[in-house]
Amino acid sequence: MSQPLRIATRKSPLAMWQAEHVAKLLKETHPGLEVELVGMSTQGDKILDTPLAKIGGKGLFVKELEQGMLDGRADIAVHSMKDVPVELPDGLHLAVIMEREDPRDAFVSSRYSRLEELPEGSVVGTSSLRRQCQLADRRPDLKIVPLRGNVNTRLRKLDEGEFDAIILAAAGLIRLGYQPRIASYIETGDSLPAIGQGAIGIECRIDDERVNALIKPLHDGDTACCVEAERAMNHRLMGGCQVPIAGFAVLNNGKLFMRGLVGEPDGSRIMRTERSAPASEADSLGIAVAEDLLGQGADQVLKHLYEK
Numbered sequence: 001m002s003q004p005l006r007i008a009t010r011k012s013p014l015a016m017w018q019a020e021h022v023a024k025l026l027k028e029t030h031p032g033l034e035v036e037l038v039g040m041s042t043q044g045d046k047i048l049d050t051p052l053a054k055i056g057g058k059g060l061f062v063k064e065l066e067q068g069m070l071d072g073r074a075d076i077a078v079h080s081m082k083d084v085p086v087e088l089p090d091g092l093h094l095a096v097i098m099e100r101e102d103p104r105d106a107f108v109s110s111r112y113s114r115l116e117e118l119p120e121g122s123v124v125g126t127s128s129l130r131r132q133c134q135l136a137d138r139r140p141d142l143k144i145v146p147l148r149g150n151v152n153t154r155l156r157k158l159d160e161g162e163f164d165a166i167i168l169a170a171a172g173l174i175r176l177g178y179q180p181r182i183a184s185y186i187e188t189g190d191s192l193p194a195i196g197q198g199a200i201g202i203e204c205r206i207d208d209e210r211v212n213a214l215i216k217p218l219h220d221g222d223t224a225c226c227v228e229a230e231r232a233m234n235h236r237l238m239g240g241c242q243v244p245i246a247g248f249a250v251l252n253n254g255k256l257f258m259r260g261l262v263g264e265p266d267g268s269r270i271m272r273t274e275r276s277a278p279a280s281e282a283d284s285l286g287i288a289v290a291e292d293l294l295g296q297g298a299d300q301v302l303k304h305l306y307e308k
């Protein structure tokens with residue numbers, strides 16, 4: 001008799017959807033396997049009134065889940081790769097990266113269909129410095145306001161009339177069935193996505209052979225290759241989500257093409273680069289992209305932001 005596989009998950013609707021999605025795929029792949037969800041509240045879910053940048057960023061969403069696995073209360077954790085910090089605790093690894101959903105940012109508004117249509121001075125809500133920086137660069141006339149909370153909360157705030165439009169990741173909206181609310185997609189060249197955006201990763205204990213083998217069929221090598229390059233860039237820049245860093249790689253016929261960006265939150269300064277390399281050199285591609293940006297002065301911008 002095999003034990004049930006326990007999935008640690010945050011309780012937000014998106015996290016629950018992703019955990020249930022993985023549970024369903026695992027049960028389809030392994031008929032008879034029992035899968036249980038272990039809901040946990042993370043610091044990031046508890047502190048809702050402060051911009052994430054001020055309270056320490058993305059690690060806040062995964063620490064409790066990781067502790068759960070290290071303590072043996074859960075076997076795997078399902079994450080939005082975007083929320084996974086560059087360093088993992090000893091003993092855990094990202095065993096699986098699943099096929100990427102649409103990586104683009106989405107423009108959501110009931111009054112306007114595209115960013116370009118927004119009248120001067122419009123109020124736009126966004127949760128990330130990365131989006132804020134790129135938006136301010138393109139449209140310095142807009143009033144950009146921080147918007148936190150889970151996807152449902154953000155849509156509600158838009159409906160309550162606080163904003164003319166909001167920008168969020170298309171992937172989260174699509175997963176939760178809110179695709180009809182997307183007025184338009186912002187191309188990746190116009191709003192370069194966050195590292196790992198749209199990809200789901202599964203973390204587990206390195207030494208748990210049974211669990212590693214059970215989840216392996218969910219791995220997507222192409223997405224993993226792109227995310228590896230993106231995370232290598234972030235690692236080189238020591239990025240967290242409290243800084244405006246974007247990185248996005250695509251894989252075509254064995255060749256990776258990657259863009260990277262670092263900027264000031266107000267868009268006053270933006271550094272961009274792009275490079276390509278064979279898929280087998282994902283890691284060094286990400287590092288090279290980071291080094292291009294450092295060479296353009298990204299280190300000053302990042303140093304300044306980390307000191308705040």
Ligand SMILES: NCc1[nH]cc(CCC(=O)O)c1CC(=O)O
Pocket residue numbers: 080081082083127151167168169170171172196197198199200
């Ligand atoms: N920061 C929260 C978060 N983490 C992952 C997603 C979207 C789904 C994904 O990128 O896989 C979101 C919501 C958003 O940024 O709009």
